[in-house]
Amino acid sequence: MSADATPVRKPSAVWAFALVPIALLGVLIAYLVITGGGLRELSGPPVEQVKVTRVTLPSEGLVRLQVVNDGPQSVTISQVLVDDAFWAFTASPSTNVPRFGRVTIDVPYPWVEGDAHHLQLLSSIGTVFKAEIPVAQRTPQPNRDLFWQFGLVGLYVGLIPIALGMLWYPWMRHLNANAINFILSLTVGLLIFLAIGTWLDALEFAAELPAFWQGVPAVALVALLSFGVLLALGTRRNGEEPSPLGVSTRIAVGIGLHNLGEGLAIGAAFALGEAALGTFLILGFTLHNITEGVGIAAPLVKKNPGWRAFVLLALIAGGPAIFGTWLGGFAFNPVLATVFLAVGVGAIAQVVWEVGGMVVRASRHAGLPNATWLNLAGVTAGVVIMYVTAFLVKF
Amino acid sequence: MSWWQRLLNRRDLLKVGAGASAALVGAAALAQRTPNATRTADGHPIDHGGHGGNRMIGTVDHTKNGFDPLQLLTDWDYGKVSRLPNGQTLREYTFIAQEKDIEIAPGVTFPAWTYNGRVPGPTIRCTEGDRLRVRLINQSRHPHTIHFHGVHPWEMDGVPGAGAGEIPPGGSTVYEFDAEPFGCHLYHCHATSLKRHIHKGMYGAFIIDPEQGRPPAREFVMMQNAFDTNFDGGNEVYAVNTIGFEYARRPIPVQKGELVRLYLINILEFDLINSFHLHGNMFDYYDHGTTLTPTSRIVDTTMQAQGQRGIVEFRYKYTGQFMFHPHISEFTELGWMGMFNVVEPKDFPRALQDVGLNDTWNERALNGFAAKQKGSAT
Ligand SMILES: [Cu+2]
Numbered sequence: 001m002s003a004d005a006t007p008v009r010k011p012s013a014v015w016a017f018a019l020v021p022i023a024l025l026g027v028l029i030a031y032l033v034i035t036g037g038g039l040r041e042l043s044g045p046p047v048e049q050v051k052v053t054r055v056t057l058p059s060e061g062l063v064r065l066q067v068v069n070d071g072p073q074s075v076t077i078s079q080v081l082v083d084d085a086f087w088a089f090t091a092s093p094s095t096n097v098p099r100f101g102r103v104t105i106d107v108p109y110p111w112v113e114g115d116a117h118h119l120q121l122l123s124s125i126g127t128v129f130k131a132e133i134p135v136a137q138r139t140p141q142p143n144r145d146l147f148w149q150f151g152l153v154g155l156y157v158g159l160i161p162i163a164l165g166m167l168w169y170p171w172m173r174h175l176n177a178n179a180i181n182f183i184l185s186l187t188v189g190l191l192i193f194l195a196i197g198t199w200l201d202a203l204e205f206a207a208e209l210p211a212f213w214q215g216v217p218a219v220a221l222v223a224l225l226s227f228g229v230l231l232a233l234g235t236r237r238n239g240e241e242p243s244p245l246g247v248s249t250r251i252a253v254g255i256g257l258h259n260l261g262e263g264l265a266i267g268a269a270f271a272l273g274e275a276a277l278g279t280f281l282i283l284g285f286t287l288h289n290i291t292e293g294v295g296i297a298a299p300l301v302k303k304n305p306g307w308r309a310f311v312l313l314a315l316i317a318g319g320p321a322i323f324g325t326w327l328g329g330f331a332f333n334p335v336l337a338t339v340f341l342a343v344g345v346g347a348i349a350q351v352v353w354e355v356g357g358m359v360v361r362a363s364r365h366a367g368l369p370n371a372t373w374l375n376l377a378g379v380t381a382g383v384v385i386m387y388v389t390a391f392l393v394k395f
Numbered sequence: 396m397s398w399w400q401r402l403l404n405r406r407d408l409l410k411v412g413a414g415a416s417a418a419l420v421g422a423a424a425l426a427q428r429t430p431n432a433t434r435t436a437d438g439h440p441i442d443h444g445g446h447g448g449n450r451m452i453g454t455v456d457h458t459k460n461g462f463d464p465l466q467l468l469t470d471w472d473y474g475k476v477s478r479l480p481n482g483q484t485l486r487e488y489t490f491i492a493q494e495k496d497i498e499i500a501p502g503v504t505f506p507a508w509t510y511n512g513r514v515p516g517p518t519i520r521c522t523e524g525d526r527l528r529v530r531l532i533n534q535s536r537h538p539h540t541i542h543f544h545g546v547h548p549w550e551m552d553g554v555p556g557a558g559a560g561e562i563p564p565g566g567s568t569v570y571e572f573d574a575e576p577f578g579c580h581l582y583h584c585h586a587t588s589l590k591r592h593i594h595k596g597m598y599g600a601f602i603i604d605p606e607q608g609r610p611p612a613r614e615f616v617m618m619q620n621a622f623d624t625n626f627d628g629g630n631e632v633y634a635v636n637t638i639g640f641e642y643a644r645r646p647i648p649v650q651k652g653e654l655v656r657l658y659l660i661n662i663l664e665f666d667l668i669n670s671f672h673l674h675g676n677m678f679d680y681y682d683h684g685t686t687l688t689p690t691s692r693i694v695d696t697t698m699q700a701q702g703q704r705g706i707v708e709f710r711y712k713y714t715g716q717f718m719f720h721p722h723i724s725e726f727t728e729l730g731w732m733g734m735f736n737v738v739e740p741k742d743f744p745r746a747l748q749d750v751g752l753n754d755t756w757n758e759r760a761l762n763g764f765a766a767k768q769k770g771s772a773t
Contacts, residue, residue: 076502078452078453078500078501078502078503079451079452079500079501079502079503080452081631081729084725084728084729085449085725085728085729086449086450086451086500086639086640086728086729086730087448087449087450088448088449088450088452089452095452095502107448108448109448110448122500122503122624122631123503124502124503124504125503125504125624126503126504126505126622126624126625126631127624127625128624128625128627128631
C-alpha cells in the first residue's frame, strides 16, 4: 500500500499542476489572437447579425427600437427604413453596435394608430434587419390609472378564478376516497396541460431572444434544473408522505409561475399594441383558470389547514398574474420572461410528479393497480376541461 | 396558453376589445417628444424640398468613391478622337472591368462590378456614323462583356457565344462598329448571370447624336438605377446616377426659361418598370431619342421598362426648387428623388457654388454636342 502511495508534495506544488493547463491555454489564446494561428485564409466575409429586441411607440410621431448585436462582430446601422422609405433617425449611444452591444434608435415617423408598420435597418455593408409593429398603438406610460387597470386585469385572470375554484373545497371534503382520487388525477391532467402550455410560451419568448442567449436549450435546461431542485427539496428522508399543505404549496408555486408568464404575456401584448383584452376574453380566462383552484385544494381534503392557508395559497398562485401584467406592461424583459416560464415548466412538472405519486399511493392503499381506469379518466377529464375552456381564449 | 401571439394579426378581435384599449390609451400620459434633429450633417434643413423625414442620414464620400453624381450629369466621354483614311471619325475607348466597393447611400457600401471604377460607367458620346473602337480589359475575377444597344455586326454583340464572347479574368477584347442609329442608348455587361452583372453596376449611357445635332440646351444624363444590397432579389436603394437622394441634398442648378434636355435611361433590375415625373412643369418626350420630333408632347410623367430610354425636354417658367422622381412612390421614398434648383440667370453662379460646381460643369452641360464637333478629346 505504502509502496504505491504518491509522494507527498507541498500544497503549492499541487496547485502549480492545476495551473499548468490554464497557463498553456493562455499561451494558445494569445498566439491565436496575435497571429491568427495560420488560419487567416479561413476567415470569411463579414457576418452581420443584430436583433431588434423591442419596438415601442412612446409618443405621437416617434418609433423607438432597441437593437442588440448578437453576431460575431460589430455592426454599423447606416440607414433606417420605415414602410419601405428611408427615414431620419438618431441612434444612442452610436450607430455602431459592438458585439453584445445595444443601441436605442429613435425614428421621428408619423405612425398611424391601428395600422401595421414595417421597419428595416440597413447596415454599412447593406444587410437588412427587419422588425414590425403589428398594430400601432401608443406604448402605455407607467401611471397610476394604468397601474391600477393592469392590476385589475391580473386580478380577473389570475387571483379571482383561483379563489373561486377553491370554494369547491367544502364540497370536496364530503367526497369518498374514489372521488378524491379522481379529483387528484384531474389535477394531474390540468397540470400536464399547463406544463405544455407554459413550455410552448417559454419557447416563443426564447425564439425572440438574441442568439447568444441560446433561448431554446436554455429553456430546457432551466426547466430541468428547477424540476431537479424542487424534487430534491420535496423528497422526505424517512420515506414519509409529503404533507398535504406542502404539496398544495408547491402546486400553488408552479401555477403561480405559470400565471406570472400569462400576466407577462398580457402586459407585453398591451405594451406592444398587439392586443386589447375584451371583457369576453377576461371571462374566458376566468373560466379557464378556475380549475387551478380545484387543483390546489385537492391535496388538502383530508386535513383542513384553515382559511388563512387558503388565502395564502390563492395569493401564491394568483398574485403573480398581477405582477406579471405590470412587469410585461411597463418593464418587459424577454430574458426574464423566458427564465420565469422555464422555471414554471420545471415547477409544474415537479408537482405533476408529486400529485401523481399521491394518486399511485392511494390506489395501492385500496389494493388497486397504479393506473386504474378511474385515474386515467381523471387525468383525461383534467386535460379535456382545460382544452375546452381554452377555446374561449384562443383565437 | 400561447394565445397572445395569435392576437397579432387579429384586427377584428382588436376592434371588439377597442373599448378596453381606448380606456388604457386615454389613461396614458402624454409625453410629447419632438424629433431633435432638424438639420442634416451638411447643414441642410431636413424639410427642404418638402420630403420631411423621408431622407438618409449623413453624406456620401464622393472623393473616395471616385465619382460625384453631379459631375456624372455632364461627364460626356468623346474618347480618343482621330480620323480614318476614309474620312470617318474614329473614337477609341478603354474600359477596364474592375471590382470596387462604392458608397451608394451615406454609410452603405456596395461591392460593385464596374467599368473604370464608376457606376454608371463612362457616358459614351459620339455622332451618327462615327467609328467606335472600345477595348475591354478585364481586371476583375469574373468574366464580363460589353453589349451595346444599337445596330452592329453579330460578332460585336458582346454576348456569350458571339464573337469574343465572355472575356475571362485577365483577358481583353476590342468591340468595333459604326455608331447607328442616333438616339439615347445604353451599354451593359451581358455575361451570365445577366441580372447580377447588370445590378452590380456594369452599365452606362451611349449617346449617339444626330449629324445635324439637336437644338442648344442644358443637357444631363440620368441613369435610373438601384442596388440590391442584401442580394435577395429586391432593391434596397434607388437613385438616378447611383447615389440615393443626392440631387435632393444638392439640387441641380438650371436657369429659368432655358431648354433642359435629359438623356433618361432605365437600367433597373428586379423591378419591371421605372418612371419619371417632373414637378411644376410638362415636358416633351422622345422615345429612345431616335426621332427629332417628340413622340409625346406636354406630359409630366413617362414610363420606362427595363432597358428603355428616351429624351426629356422642358423649360421652367418659374424659379424655385422643383422635384423630380418616378411616380412610383416606393422608389421615390427609397432614394430616387431629386430637385432642380431653377434660378434667374443672374443668380446662376451662386446656385452653382452652393452645390460645389464651377464654370467647367456649366460649359459641359451647355456644349455636349458642340464640344465634340471640334474633335476635342477628354
Ligand atoms: Cu459583367
